[in-house]
Amino acid sequence: MAQERMKVIFGHLGPRDRNAFTASPVASVGVNVESGAASEFQYTLNDPRLTHAQRAFYEENGFLVIPNLVPHDLIDIWKARFLDLVEGRAEVGGMTVMKDISLRGVKGVSGELLVNKIQDFVWDDILSAHCQLPKILDYVECFTGPNIMAMHTMLINKPPDPGTRTSRHPLHQDLHYFPFRPANRIVCAWTAMEKITEDNGCLFVVPGSHKGKLEQHDYPDWEKGVNKMYHGVRGFDDAPKAMLCMEKGDTVFFHPVLLHGSGDNRTDRFRKAISCHYAASECDYIDVRGTSQENIAKEVQAVIVKKGGPSLEFKDVWKLRNRLVRGEEINL
Numbered sequence: 001m002a003q004e005r006m007k008v009i010f011g012h013l014g015p016r017d018r019n020a021f022t023a024s025p026v027a028s029v030g031v032n033v034e035s036g037a038a039s040e041f042q043y044t045l046n047d048p049r050l051t052h053a054q055r056a057f058y059e060e061n062g063f064l065v066i067p068n069l070v071p072h073d074l075i076d077i078w079k080a081r082f083l084d085l086v087e088g089r090a091e092v093g094g095m096t097v098m099k100d101i102s103l104r105g106v107k108g109v110s111g112e113l114l115v116n117k118i119q120d121f122v123w124d125d126i127l128s129a130h131c132q133l134p135k136i137l138d139y140v141e142c143f144t145g146p147n148i149m150a151m152h153t154m155l156i157n158k159p160p161d162p163g164t165r166t167s168r169h170p171l172h173q174d175l176h177y178f179p180f181r182p183a184n185r186i187v188c189a190w191t192a193m194e195k196i197t198e199d200n201g202c203l204f205v206v207p208g209s210h211k212g213k214l215e216q217h218d219y220p221d222w223e224k225g226v227n228k229m230y231h232g233v234r235g236f237d238d239a240p241k242a243m244l245c246m247e248k249g250d251t252v253f254f255h256p257v258l259l260h261g262s263g264d265n266r267t268d269r270f271r272k273a274i275s276c277h278y279a280a281s282e283c284d285y286i287d288v289r290g291t292s293q294e295n296i297a298k299e300v301q302a303v304i305v306k307k308g309g310p311s312l313e314f315k316d317v318w319k320l321r322n323r324l325v326r327g328e329e330i331n332l
C-alpha cells in the first residue's frame with residue numbers, strides 16, 4: 001500500500017487509484033511536544049540522550065556532529081544498493097532518480113557517474129534501514145519528541161565534477177522545501193558514507209543561522225547551470241562558514257533553517273552521503289501559497305504533472321512520501 005502511495009506521486013498509477021489517495025483530509029490538532037526549559041533551550045528537547053553540552057552546542061549553532069554513529073557494514077550495504085539501482089540491477093519503483101544537469105545525454109556517461117541523487121527510499125527494503133536505524137532515531141527523538149515521521153530521504157552521490165562545478169549545492173535552508181511546521185520539531189540526519197573533505201565537497205554550514213528567518217530562495221545564476229530544484233539564497237557570500245569534514249559513519253543532525261550547502265567534488269572519486277529529514281508527527285501542514293515557498297511548490301507540482309501524475313496540493317505531495325518510523329502518527 002505504502003509503495004503504491006509513492007508511485008502516485010510519480011504517475012505510475014491510474015486516475016482512480018490517485019483520487020483514492022489525494023482525497024483524505026489530515027487532522028490538525030496542534031503540536032504538543034515538551035520543549036525543554038523554554039527560557040534556555042528551544043531547539044532541543046529535554047532528553048537524557050543529549051548531554052547538556054550537546055544541547056547547548058545545537059542551540060547555539062544549529063547542528064551537532066555525532067562521530068562514528070552508523071556502522072560501516074550497513075553503509076557498505078546501502079552503497080551496493082545504490083549501485084544496483086543506478087546500474088539497472090534493481091527496480092527503482094517509486095523512488096526518484098536525479099541526474100547531474102551537465103551530464104544528461106552525454107554519451108558514455110551513465111550509472112554512478114550520472115546519478116547524483118536517489119530520493120524517497122522510505123519504502124525501499126534496503127535503504128530504508130537508514131531512516132529507521134534506532135541509533136539515529138534515539139538522537140532524532142531529542143529534537144522531534146517520541147512520534148517521528150521520516151519525511152524526506154536522499155542518498156546523495158557527488159561524482160567527480162566534470163569541470164562545470166555543477167556538483168556544488170548552493171547555500172540554502174531545507175525548510176524552503178517543507179510545508180510543515182513548527183521548524184524546531186524538524187531535524188535532518190546526514191551520514192557520511194565515506195571520508196568527506198573540502199576536496200570532495202563537504203557540507204558547509206553558517207553556524208547560528210537557524211536562529212534567523214526563512215529566506216527567499218531562487219536558482220543561482222551559475223555559468224554552467226544548476227541541478228534541478230537546487231535553489232539557493234542570495235546575500236550570504238560573506239557569512240562565516242564552518243566546513244564539516246567528516247569520517248565514514250559520522251552523522252550530523254541539523255535544523256531546517258540552518259543555512260548550508262556543499263562544495264564541488266574536485267577529486268577523481270565519488271562522494272556519497274545518506275540523509276533523512278524527520279519531523280514530529282504532531283507537526284501541522286501549512287499552505288505555502290503567497291509565501292516565499294510558492295516557487296518550489298509550483299515547480300514540484302509541475303514536475304509531477306509532467307511525469308503523468310495527478311495535480312496535487314503541495315502538502316499532499318508530502319503526505320504521500322512520508323513514513324512513521326517511531327511512536328504514533330498524529331497529524332503528518
Ligand SMILES: O=C(O)CCC(=O)C(=O)O
Binds near residue numbers: 202260262
Ligand atoms: O549532500 C550534499 O552535498 C548536500 C545535500 C543538501 O544540502 C540537500 O540535498 O539539501
